[in-house]
Amino acid sequence: MAVELAVIFFSMILVDNYVLVQFLGICPFLGVSKRLDSAVGMSLAVTFVMVLATAATWPIQMFLLTPESGAWDMGYLQTIVFILIIAVLVQLLESILKKYIPALYKSLGVYLPLITTNCTILGVTVLNIDNGYNFLESIVCAAGAGIGYLVAMVLFSGVRRRVEEAMPPKCFKDLPITLVAAAMVSLSFMGFGGIVENIFGV
Amino acid sequence: MSSNNKLKVFTNGILNENPVLVLVLGTCPTLATSTMASNGIGMGLAATFVLVCSNIVISALRKVIPNQVRIPCYITVIAGFVSVVQMLVEAFVPALDEALGVYLPLIVVNCIILGRAEMFASKNGIVDSALDGLGMGIGFMLTLTIMGTIREILGSGTWMSGLDGLFPFLPEGFAIQVLPESIDPFTIMTSAPGGFFIFGVMMAAATWLTTRPKKEKASAPAETAEGGNA
Numbered sequence: 001m002a003v004e005l006a007v008i009f010f011s012m013i014l015v016d017n018y019v020l021v022q023f024l025g026i027c028p029f030l031g032v033s034k035r036l037d038s039a040v041g042m043s044l045a046v047t048f049v050m051v052l053a054t055a056a057t058w059p060i061q062m063f064l065l066t067p068e069s070g071a072w073d074m075g076y077l078q079t080i081v082f083i084l085i086i087a088v089l090v091q092l093l094e095s096i097l098k099k100y101i102p103a104l105y106k107s108l109g110v111y112l113p114l115i116t117t118n119c120t121i122l123g124v125t126v127l128n129i130d131n132g133y134n135f136l137e138s139i140v141c142a143a144g145a146g147i148g149y150l151v152a153m154v155l156f157s158g159v160r161r162r163v164e165e166a167m168p169p170k171c172f173k174d175l176p177i178t179l180v181a182a183a184m185v186s187l188s189f190m191g192f193g194g195i196v197e198n199i200f201g202v
Numbered sequence: 203m204s205s206n207n208k209l210k211v212f213t214n215g216i217l218n219e220n221p222v223l224v225l226v227l228g229t230c231p232t233l234a235t236s237t238m239a240s241n242g243i244g245m246g247l248a249a250t251f252v253l254v255c256s257n258i259v260i261s262a263l264r265k266v267i268p269n270q271v272r273i274p275c276y277i278t279v280i281a282g283f284v285s286v287v288q289m290l291v292e293a294f295v296p297a298l299d300e301a302l303g304v305y306l307p308l309i310v311v312n313c314i315i316l317g318r319a320e321m322f323a324s325k326n327g328i329v330d331s332a333l334d335g336l337g338m339g340i341g342f343m344l345t346l347t348i349m350g351t352i353r354e355i356l357g358s359g360t361w362m363s364g365l366d367g368l369f370p371f372l373p374e375g376f377a378i379q380v381l382p383e384s385i386d387p388f389t390i391m392t393s394a395p396g397g398f399f400i401f402g403v404m405m406a407a408a409t410w411l412t413t414r415p416k417k418e419k420a421s422a423p424a425e426t427a428e429g430g431n432a
Binding site: 020021022023024025026027030076077078079080083084087116117118119122123126127130169171172173175176177178179180182183184186187189190 | 226230281
């Protein structure tokens with residue numbers, strides 16, 4: 001059991017990295033990765049909301065939308081229900097943090113409103129259901145996805161500082177050259193394919 | 203004059219304000235679904251449908267929705283149309299449903315749609331908003347298709363394979379072989395790094411196209427030299 005969870009966790013970070021391999025959450029990845037501290041803040045906020053959102057949406061999917069007894073099937077409401085839950089959750093989290101943990105709110109608060117429309121959150125909740133994970137696996141998968149996001153953001157903010165100093169052709173300035181740099185980072189992540197299976201011998 | 207303006211609203215989305223290459227919205231579905239040209243067309247059609255419908259509804263409701271809760275309202279409207287598309291695609295083009303996977307429900311959080319709702323539909327009339335949605339959608343679809351074409355030809359040597367899943371009148375296993383089979387395709391182009399790379403190159407090309415000096419002005423020697431370099 002522990003090995004299975006570890007496999008899920010590490011493959012989410014290295015092999016199925018959301019940003020660099022699965023193309024989820026590219027907008028904030030390009031937008032916020034300019035500075036290391038904002039990259040870390042954003043990723044921590046994303047990880048936090050991912051785990052919370054998974055913890056909230058998994059039971060709703062399993063007990064309300066598509067109960068195992070098969071009494072009713074409202075699976076077609078998944079998209080609407082999930083996005084509303086995420087929106088409410090983010091709003092709730094924002095007010096709770098503001099009131100009780102102002103220090104954390106100061107560091108994460110600015111990123112919270114952006115998170116509702118971050119596709120990683122909706123993506124991880126839907127993919128957990130699609131993959132048929134149980135509750136514990138879903139939580140571990142969400143945490144792994146968040147940490148993977150953090151790893152990609154931190155690595156890329158380092159690469160990006162170098163890119164900013166470079167002098168690309170005029171039309172490549174800013175985003176195009178950043179995307180080409182992202183291609184290189186993503187290339188290096190391709191090297192991790194199969195590593196998790198080999199380490200844990202699955 | 204008025205019809206001229208309407209045309210401008212429509213064509214704006216295709217190059218000058220191309221949602222992907224100029225406004226840089228909706229990058230995730232762009233990268234993820236442009237592995238094949240046919241996937242790009244499918245994704246583009248689905249997003250265009252949602253964009254036009256949500257723009258119409260949001261524009262019609264723009265005086266009813268209170269300003270403070272507009273974002274949740276927009277998201278609910280968009281999520282409704284995305285669910286409609288999801289059900290239609292699942293029922294009529296299951297091959298596309300399989301190819302797009304999780305990116306189909308993720309149209310909800312596609313920033314193009316929310317962005318146009320916020321920037322355009324909430325301020326303009328129904329007809330203009332519909333045209334804006336259509337223009338943006340077509341711009342999105344064209345970009346995806348072009349990018350898909352480049353990636354598919356380089357990455358697997360074929361073009362438009364899988365189009366038979368989208369249009370059932372085509373023969374099964376439809377594909378146009380562009381590169382001869384004796385050439386090994388660069389499979390990396392269809393995987394993640396190739397996506398980032400082609401996207402970067404296309405964005406640079408769009409920047410060059412939209413910002414290069416116009417021909418009339420090119421008589422000034424300094425500008426010609428600069429344009430040549432860029």
